[in-house]
Structures are given as C-alpha cells and as structure tokens.
Amino acid sequence: MVGLEAYPSRLDALHATVAPGFYVASVRGHVLASVGTLGSAGPESLLRLGLACTAAPPSAVRDRAAFADGLLAMQLDVLRRTLTGAMARLDGRVSEGTSLLGRPQVQADLADVAMVIQETAAEPAGTWRGRWACHLRMVGAGRRLLRLFGGHAMLLDSPAGDLYLTEVAGNLYLQEQADDQD
Amino acid sequence: MTRTDPGALERYLRSVAADLRGPGLVLEDDPDAITRFLDLPAVAIQQRMLMPARFDRGADAVPPFVPNEASCLEWVLAAEWLAWGDPGMTLASPGPSLSTAVVRALADEEQRDWFFTRIARWPTWTFFALTEPGKGSAATELEAALTPVPDRSGWLLSGEKMYIGNGAHAQLGVVFCRRAPGPWGIEAVLVDTTDPGFRAEPLPMLGLRGARISRLRFDDVYVSPERVLGRDRPPSRRGLRGALGAMLWFRPSVAAFALGATRAACDYVLAERPALAGADRALVDDMSDRRSRLRALLHRAAVEIDAGAPNIHRVSAVKTRAADLAEEATRLAAWLLGPASLIEHPWLDKLYRDVRAFEFMEGTGNIHRRTVFQGLLRDDFFVADPDDLGCDGAA
Missing domain, CATH: 2.40.110.10 (Butyryl-CoA Dehydrogenase, subunit A, domain 2)
Incomplete structure (x- = not known):
C-alpha cells in the first residue's frame, strides 16, 4: 500500500531538486507542496492527504519542464506501487472458492495497467502535449486499478489517496495551455 | 409508470435540488452538518418518496404531488435530479434508505409498523x-x-x-x-x-x-x-431474496445518481465557459448525448422493474455505463476548465471525487459486466423491440 505521507514528502523533494531553496509555481501561479513546508493552506481535500496549495511567492521558479517530468516520474512510481499492491490484495481475497487474482478478467485489467506503465516509461514525453497525454493515460490506468480494490478505493488511506494527489498535481502543473506550447 | 405528471415532478425536483450545492460543500468538511439543512425540501424528498403514505406525517415542505412509496421510475427521476444538486447531500438525508425495499418486500405488518413508525419521527437515519x-x-x-x-x-x-x-x-x-x-x-x-x-x-x-x-x-x-x-x-x-430484490430495486437509482452527476458536470462547464465551441464543445455534447441514451435505457429498465419483469442484465449494463460516464464527465470538466480547475472550483473537485463511489455502490463494474455476459449467453440482454417499452419520464 502507498503510504499517506509518501507523495507529499516526495513532492517536497522534487521542488528541492528542481529549484533548490525555492518552489516551482504552476502556470496559474499556485504552489503545491506538503503541509509540513507550506502549512495548512488550500482545500481540505488536499490537507487531509498532507498536501497544501498556496499562491506562489514572487521567488517561485516558473521554468516548469523539469518539474513536470519529475511529476510524471512520481505518478508512474505511484501507479506501479499501486499495481503491486493490487496484486497482493487480490491474491489474498477469495470469492467463490478461488483467489480474485485467478480471474481472467482481473488478470486482464492488471496486464493492461502494466502495459501502460511500460509504454509510459519507455521514453520521456518531451513536449507539453506529450506530458499531458502521458498524465491522462496514467490517470485512466490508475482509475482502472482502483476499481479492483472495491470500496477500499474510496478510503483516504488507500492507494486512491496518492493517486488522487497525482491527478491534482497534473491538473495544476501538467495541463497544456495555448500560451504554454513548446 | 409515474402517478404524477413526470414533467411537473422533474421541474419541482430540479428547482429544489439546486439548493443542495452550497450545503453539499459544507458537508464535505463536516458530514454531520446535515442537521443544519433539514428544512430544505430536497432533504425531505427521500422521506416522502420511500415511505408508505399511511406512515408519512406529511409535516414537511414537500408538496402533495410528490408521491409516497415511489415506483422505481419515480425514484429514479428523483435520484437523478437530487444527485444533480449534490450526491453527498442526497445520501446524507434522513429516511428509510435502501432498507425500505427489504422491509416492503419481506416484513410482516408488525415489522412494517415498527420500522416505519420509527422513521416517521423526523429526522431518523x-x-x-x-x-x-x-x-x-x-x-x-x-x-x-x-x-x-x-x-x-x-x-x-x-x-x-x-x-x-x-x-x-x-x-x-x-x-x-x-x-x-x-x-x-x-x-x-x-x-x-x-x-x-x-x-x-x-x-x-x-x-x-x-x-x-x-x-x-x-x-x-x-x-x-x-x-x-x-x-x-x-x-x-426471505433473507437472500430480500437482499437481491432490494439491490435490484435500488440499482437503477445508483445509475440515476451517476447520470445526475454527469449532467451537473456538463452544466457546470457550460456555465463557466458559455462560449465553449469547436472540439471542446463537441466533447461536452458527446457526453450529453451519451447521458441521454443511458437515461432512456435506465427509464426502460425502471419500467420493467415496476412491471414486475426486471431484466437484471440490462440493469447491470446501465449502472456500469452510467458510473463510467460520470467519471469521464468529471475528468472532462476538470480538463476543459483548465489548469488548477480542481483547486479553483471546489464544487467540481468534490464532484470529481464523489462520482467515483458509483462504481462501488450496488456492485462493481466487473461484477455487472459478468451479469451482462450472462444475459448474452441466455439471449436475454437486448430488447427485441425498444418501442415496446414506453416510459413516462424520459426527457
């Protein structure tokens, strides 16, 4: 299972790597980072998961390409860990006398997600349009995985929490805009 | 099969459901805050529509033409519009909930009295x-x-x-x-x-x-x-029969929740971007077209249930497709409203998370896909002549 604090702390580390001592601002002038570094600012839906969102300070860095690539790598990692977690969880659940992992339909879902992960990891996106497309593909794969968790996927402390954070981060930092072309 | 004019019922439902948006955001942060909104007509609709008339004290703000002991189609109409207002508020409202179908199907007179007399004390969850x-x-x-x-x-x-x-x-x-x-x-x-x-x-x-x-x-x-x-x-x-019957009766309303949320997401985009045109507008129009088609199928499925001839395969299909559509619609809305839409539009962010529950309510999509497949095996999935199935509420 993906831990509650995993994504926020990794996001902080990404800010520090891309812009040491600063934050990276989104195209709309927001900064997304952990509650630990930004304080309790922003929507409750994020705060409950350990992330805060504020208006970017003037010192924030606006060269976002490296940050965006880092976000995609984090999303890929969250997706991969969720896939591993799903396999373990489904292997341990039995219905009608057999492991859920033994069901062809479940196996096909897992294999499809694995193929998306492999395809996305094959080479960097390179363009904003490509980054957004990668992000959307991974969002779709993540949603598909979460369906295999049943109602558990609606819990904050399930893999859905980190996957939701990857979606919000993508919505903030990865979405292509007319004035944001290569 | 509605006992009241479906057009009037829908107009009323839409007008009162709009009042759920603000309170829905309040509930997001404080789920117990529902007690502050008990005087809203939309909050009392479940109580009216799922209660037998003889237990309904009628002391709420819901007008008389909203029926007691709703048919499946009537409840589907209500569920769609209430969810268009706010799914969380709808599910937080007091009333008999899903239990009503089990009690109506299985309880003897004494048990009905015990259950509904207690629920008649407003508010009871x-x-x-x-x-x-x-x-x-x-x-x-x-x-x-x-x-x-x-x-x-x-x-x-x-x-x-x-x-x-x-x-x-x-x-x-x-x-x-x-x-x-x-x-x-x-x-x-x-x-x-x-x-x-x-x-x-x-x-x-x-x-x-x-x-x-x-x-x-x-x-x-x-x-x-x-x-x-x-x-x-x-x-x-009794037991298993009650469970299956209740879930079958309520499953269409989960689809209705999803379609109401889909409509809400599309309406929200068009309200925020009234000049939306070209390929972006086509995406919203496609979403609305798919919603309309599923709505027609949903109403047909509800009519079949009301007629005592339910087709579980078609109910499963529409529930699954509607849940998928609601997720797609909210993702599309977040995209079309641009970067930071999930931060700058709190209600959209809430809907974006809320609709994901429809996949898990009343059975997951994979379970329902198996049911659809069983319908294919039995040659019992497709309607021979869709025109044979009239329904009052399609719009």
Whole structure:
C-alpha cells in the first residue's frame, strides 16, 4: 500500500531538486507542496492527504519542464506501487472458492495497467502535449486499478489517496495551455 | 409508470435540488452538518418518496404531488435530479434508505409498523448493511452470524459490515447475516443502534463524505424473533431474496445518481465557459448525448422493474455505463476548465471525487459486466423491440 505521507514528502523533494531553496509555481501561479513546508493552506481535500496549495511567492521558479517530468516520474512510481499492491490484495481475497487474482478478467485489467506503465516509461514525453497525454493515460490506468480494490478505493488511506494527489498535481502543473506550447 | 405528471415532478425536483450545492460543500468538511439543512425540501424528498403514505406525517415542505412509496421510475427521476444538486447531500438525508425495499418486500405488518413508525419521527437515519470486509457485497458469501441464544428465544448477531452509508449515525437499519450454511441460511434482521453490542465508526473517505460511510461491528447484539424479516416465510423466500430484490430495486437509482452527476458536470462547464465551441464543445455534447441514451435505457429498465419483469442484465449494463460516464464527465470538466480547475472550483473537485463511489455502490463494474455476459449467453440482454417499452419520464 502507498503510504499517506509518501507523495507529499516526495513532492517536497522534487521542488528541492528542481529549484533548490525555492518552489516551482504552476502556470496559474499556485504552489503545491506538503503541509509540513507550506502549512495548512488550500482545500481540505488536499490537507487531509498532507498536501497544501498556496499562491506562489514572487521567488517561485516558473521554468516548469523539469518539474513536470519529475511529476510524471512520481505518478508512474505511484501507479506501479499501486499495481503491486493490487496484486497482493487480490491474491489474498477469495470469492467463490478461488483467489480474485485467478480471474481472467482481473488478470486482464492488471496486464493492461502494466502495459501502460511500460509504454509510459519507455521514453520521456518531451513536449507539453506529450506530458499531458502521458498524465491522462496514467490517470485512466490508475482509475482502472482502483476499481479492483472495491470500496477500499474510496478510503483516504488507500492507494486512491496518492493517486488522487497525482491527478491534482497534473491538473495544476501538467495541463497544456495555448500560451504554454513548446 | 409515474402517478404524477413526470414533467411537473422533474421541474419541482430540479428547482429544489439546486439548493443542495452550497450545503453539499459544507458537508464535505463536516458530514454531520446535515442537521443544519433539514428544512430544505430536497432533504425531505427521500422521506416522502420511500415511505408508505399511511406512515408519512406529511409535516414537511414537500408538496402533495410528490408521491409516497415511489415506483422505481419515480425514484429514479428523483435520484437523478437530487444527485444533480449534490450526491453527498442526497445520501446524507434522513429516511428509510435502501432498507425500505427489504422491509416492503419481506416484513410482516408488525415489522412494517415498527420500522416505519420509527422513521416517521423526523429526522431518523437508517442503514442497509450487506457489505463485509474481505467479502464485498457478495450476498451469498457473507459471514456475519446469527446464533441461537441459549435458554431463550431469539438470536445473537456477531460480525462486521463495511462501507455502510449513514451507519455511524443511524437509529436503525437492516443487517444481512448468516443463520445457517448455504444461500437459504441468510437472514435480514432489523437492528436498533441503541442495542447493546452495536458499534459504528465513520470511515475516512476520499469522496462522498456527506454519506457518512461507516464500519459497523456487532458483538452479540440480541435479535428477537420479531426482528427477523419474513419470519413466517420459508427460508427461500426471505433473507437472500430480500437482499437481491432490494439491490435490484435500488440499482437503477445508483445509475440515476451517476447520470445526475454527469449532467451537473456538463452544466457546470457550460456555465463557466458559455462560449465553449469547436472540439471542446463537441466533447461536452458527446457526453450529453451519451447521458441521454443511458437515461432512456435506465427509464426502460425502471419500467420493467415496476412491471414486475426486471431484466437484471440490462440493469447491470446501465449502472456500469452510467458510473463510467460520470467519471469521464468529471475528468472532462476538470480538463476543459483548465489548469488548477480542481483547486479553483471546489464544487467540481468534490464532484470529481464523489462520482467515483458509483462504481462501488450496488456492485462493481466487473461484477455487472459478468451479469451482462450472462444475459448474452441466455439471449436475454437486448430488447427485441425498444418501442415496446414506453416510459413516462424520459426527457
């Protein structure tokens, strides 16, 4: 299972790597980072998961390409860990006398997600349009995985929490805009 | 099959459902805040529509033409518009909830009196407890147990239930449990949450927080023989039959919730971007077109249920497709409203998370896909002549 604090702390580390001592601002002038570094600012839906969102300070860095690539790598990692977690969880659940992992339909879902992960990891996106497309593909794969968790996927402390954070981060930092072309 | 003019009913539902948006955001942060909004007509609609007329005290703000003991089609119309207003507020509202279908189907007169008389005291919340940790909503595999009480009549209920709407705040509910092995060993029992041994805790939810989804624990809760629903029926005509019947009756309303949320997401985009055109507008139009098609199928499925000739395969199909569509619609809305839309539009962010629950309510998509496939195997999925199935509420 993906831990509650995993994504926020990794996001902080990404800010520090891309812009040491600063934050990276989104195209709309927001900064997304952990509650630990930004304080309790922003929507409750994020705060409950350990992330805060504020208006970017003037010192924030606006060269976002490296940050965006880092976000995609984090999303890929969250997706991969969720896939591993799903396999373990489904292997341990039995219905009608057999492991859920033994069901062809479940196996096909897992294999499809694995193929998306492999395809996305094959080479960097390179363009904003490509980054957004990668992000959307991974969002779709993540949603598909979460369906295999049943109602558990609606819990904050399930893999859905980190996957939701990857979606919000993508919505903030990865979405292509007319004035944001290569 | 509606007893009132469906157009008038829909206009009324839409007008009162719009009042749910603001309170829905309040509930997002404080799910218990529903008690501050009990005077809203939309909050009282469930109470009216799911209660038999003779138990309804009629002391609420809902006009007389909103029917008691709604048909499936009438409830589907209500569910769609209420969810268009706010799904969380709808599910947080007091009333008989899903339990009403089990009680209506299985209870004897004394049990009906006990259940509905209590619910008539406004506000009273109820729960429907089927899903279990580790087993999901597979009715035939549940493990919560009824064991005989030594030296006296009645039973002791032990076990856990998971993902139960309003569970931690309800005053009573229906619990499915196992008295003996096999499908006919399943019973549906009425439980009062003040009974010793009942414990409940709300779960930390990512979305649909207003529904106060909970975990329930039963530690030797005493169940008198009078609380076993359908106690005078043969086992094959009570517990499991009640569970399946209730879920079949309510499943279309989950699809309706999803279609209402889909409509809400599209409306929201067009309100925020009234000049939306070209390819972006086409995406919204496509979403609306798909919603309209599923709505027609949903109404047909509800009419079949009301006619006593349900087709479980078609109900499963429309529920699954509608849940998928709601997710697609909210993702599309977040995209079309541009970067930071999930931060700058809190209601959209809430809807974006809320709609994901529709996949899991009343069975997951994969379960329903299997049901659709069974319909194909039996040559019982497609309607021979869609024109044969009229419905009053399609719009």
